[in-house]
Amino acid sequence: MAVRLDDIGPLESVLTRRPFGLAADIDGTLSPIVDTPDTAAVTPLCRRYLREIRRRVEVVAAISGRAPKVARRLVGLEDLVYIGNHGLSWWQQGREETLAEAAPYETKVRDARKDLAVRLNLPGLLLEDKGPILALHYRLCADPQAAREAILDALVPWKKQGMRIREGRLVFELGPPLDIHKGTALARLMETYRLGGVLYLGDDLTDVDAFKMLRHWREEGKVSGAAVAVANPESGPKVMEEADYWVDGVPGVEWLLGAIATAVGGKQP
Ligand SMILES: [Mg+2]
Structure with missing residues (x-):
């Protein structure tokens, strides 16, 4: 303590x-x-x-x-x-620089950004490109709870591809599955x-x-x-x-x- x-x-x-x-x-x-x-x-x-x-x-x-x-x-x-x-x-x-083991995921994150920009039609949603991580901020969406659900749905295919999803305060982060x-x-x-x-x-x-x-x-x-x-x-x-x-x-x-x-x-x- x-x-x-x-x-x-x-x-x-x-x-x-x-x-x-x-x-x-x-x-x-x-x-x-x-x-x-x-x-x-x-x-x-x-x-x-x-x-x-x-x-x-x-x-x-x-x-x-x-x-x-x-x-x-x-x-x-x-x-x-x-x-x-x-x-x-x-x-x-x-x-x-991005750590060597994370660098290969930068292309995947860019692809995810393009895909999610098309599939997620949520006014107020902010996609932040952080290099090996894509952050999806939904604090400005009119109904944050509904936005959260929609984002979780949209992220399923990327999760299936092995990407890691982290949840923070009114934000999701999609990134490499690395320790x-x-x-x-x-x-x-x-x-x-x-x-x-x-x-x-x-x-x-x-x-x-x-x-x-x-x-x-x-x-x-x-x-x-x-x-x-x-x-x-x-x-x-x-x-x-x-x-x-x-x-x-x-x-x-x-x-x-x-x-x-x-x-x-x-x-x-
Ligand atoms: Mg802190």
Whole structure:
């Protein structure tokens, strides 16, 4: 069970390790939860502290379910690593790439988009092309419940072809049937940058995969690290159970990032 973090003393042994990496989810962690994802915004304080931390440590990464270019626009810092689509797509050093195992599915996702645009006649439905994932947002449909049913029906042939369907809040995602998630993304990040210290921040179920991966690496003695849950009305008990520490909402994250910036040598206001 996560312990409330109100000073960063317990993180000292993690923060002093090098190379050090900070990885954070975006929605609900760096930006407050909003009803329409398009209006989400990373807070100025989070951005400022992330920039300061980045100057002093080897890697700062944003890991999100969003497309990397959207994640990059939201955070607004150039020298971060942006891991999008729950680990399928990476943006680093000016280049975006899809993991090799997911790349073959991009054509299939494009075909699905054409097919669904014809078969689904739902005013308000928004099809978002995220590379290896197609997102179907139905929050603007007049009758979301009816839209949900119609989308599920229309997705049947694609499911039969082996594609994976994930359901989120007023959205379905069609993507590759691969075991790739924020946990595998974090493992890849730790491996690529040979991290000795890692801090991971996240607020929802998809982050639990990363919490578990970090714990596994720690137990194997490969890394010194801690998982911090960001508590909000949607985070749920599992998130609190699997993390090492917790902070209260985005303001708690702002406090923590400010304290980390100071600890690793950045400047306080
Ligand atoms: Mg989140």
